[in-house]
Amino acid sequence: xxxxxxxxxxxxxxxxxxxxxxxxxxxxxxxxxxxxxxxxxxxxxxxxxxxxxxxxxxxxxxxxxxxxxxxxxxxxxxxxxxxxxxxxxxxxxxxxxxxxxxxxxxxxxxxxxxxxxxxxxxxxxxxxxxxxxxxxxxxxxxxxxxxxxxxxxxxxxxxxxxxxxxxxxxxxxxxxxxxxxxxxxxxxxxxxxxxxxxxxxxxxxxxxxxxxxxxxxxxxxxxxxxxxxxxxxxxxxxxxxxxxxxxxxxxxxxxxxxxxxxxxxxxxxxxxxxxxxxxxxxxxxxxxxxxxxxxxxxxxxxxxxxxxxxxxxxxxxxxxxxxxxxxxxxxxxx
Numbered sequence: 001x002x003x004x005x006x007x008x009x010x011x012x013x014x015x016x017x018x019x020x021x022x023x024x025x026x027x028x029x030x031x032x033x034x035x036x037x038x039x040x041x042x043x044x045x046x047x048x049x050x051x052x053x054x055x056x057x058x059x060x061x062x063x064x065x066x067x068x069x070x071x072x073x074x075x076x077x078x079x080x081x082x083x084x085x086x087x088x089x090x091x092x093x094x095x096x097x098x099x100x101x102x103x104x105x106x107x108x109x110x111x112x113x114x115x116x117x118x119x120x121x122x123x124x125x126x127x128x129x130x131x132x133x134x135x136x137x138x139x140x141x142x143x144x145x146x147x148x149x150x151x152x153x154x155x156x157x158x159x160x161x162x163x164x165x166x167x168x169x170x171x172x173x174x175x176x177x178x179x180x181x182x183x184x185x186x187x188x189x190x191x192x193x194x195x196x197x198x199x200x201x202x203x204x205x206x207x208x209x210x211x212x213x214x215x216x217x218x219x220x221x222x223x224x225x226x227x228x229x230x231x232x233x234x235x236x237x238x239x240x241x242x243x244x245x246x247x248x249x250x251x252x253x254x255x256x257x258x259x260x261x262x263x264x265x266x267x268x269x270x271x272x273x274x275x276x277x278x279x280x281x282x283x284x285x286x287x288x289x290x291x292x293x294x295x296x297x298x299x300x301x302x303x304x305x306x307x308x309x310x311x312x313x314x315x316x317x318x319x320x321x322x323x324x325x326x327x328x329x330x331x332x333x334x
Contacts, residue, residue, distance in 0.1 A: 095108075095113045095116070096117045097117070097183075098145075098178075098182060099187070105118065123147075126145050128146060128156040128161060128193060129143045129144065129161060129176075129192065129193050130156050130162075131143050131161050131162055131199075131203070132163045132164075133163075133202045134164075136205050139206045141203070143191060156194060157194055160195055161193045162195060162199040165196060165199050167196040169196070172194070172195065172197075172211060176190070176203070178190070
């Protein structure tokens with residue numbers, strides 16, 4: 001690159017001649033102040049140009065910084081009002097209900113906060129409750145429904161329902177009448193809780209709760225087991241009868257037969273015959289009834305036919321008037 005000298009003329013610019021100051025001819029202080037005053041920019045215009053030269057964010061920071069530095073003690077005015085600031089948790093906590101009635105569900109459709117709380121309520125699992133027993137001596141209990149994470153982990157059903165207990169042995173189910181106040185209204189709800197023996201004692205510290213027993217299920221299981229036992233006994237007796245008959249038949253055939261092969265074949269045939277006989281015995285009762293009915297019908301028909309046949313025989317034995325007259329004449333001639 002070609003380096004230009006400061007005083008070298010520029011071919012593309014018009015020539016500017018600068019005056020060189022003599023070091024001997026120094027200006028006085030009075031002249032300097034006069035020159036500064038004449039060239040000074042007013043402060044309002046200087047602030048305006050400064051603020052216009054930056055963006056909105058830096059302008060805001062500059063103004064706040066000046067306010068804090070020059071007006072001390074008035075920073076409380078800069079704090080915004082957070083009383084109306086609410087997140088999802090605050091809205092759910094305000095509109096949450098332990099149990100939703102039909103009227104409350106219809107009213108929830110008009111308010112979006114209630115709709116949000118109802119949507120959260122639908123995601124809860126309401127078979128067993130989680131209990132907080134920290135204030136059990138004061139007869140104060142806190143209960144809530146289980147979440148999806150607690151359902152998958154088994155908390156409240158396969159693990160103690162106490163919030164701070166993790167025991168999984170000797171759990172018992174309790175039915176509790178949970179009384180609570182909700183939005184200034186006193187309510188009751190019948191809920192189920194599964195607790196370990198220690199937490200059960202805390203729950204029943206003031207009053208004995210109802211222990212849920214599966215009596216109906218036990219009764220049904222007993223009835224089913226009894227019926228099954230009766231059926232098995234009947235089957236066993238039938239099998240014993242069949243076996244006895246088969247053994248008798250085999251013993252008879254074994255005495256008559258000479259070879260073991262023949263006896264085995266006859267035994268198999270006898271088993272088949274015995275099965276057939278058993279089936280025939282079952283069918284024999286119905287067949288006997290039918291045969292008896294048919295025999296009775298035939299007997300009645302035969303009796304009627306005999307009566308009519310006997311009448312015809314009597315009529316055939318009787319003689320006509322001509323035949324009797326001929327016989328009378330024959331007797332006279334003799």
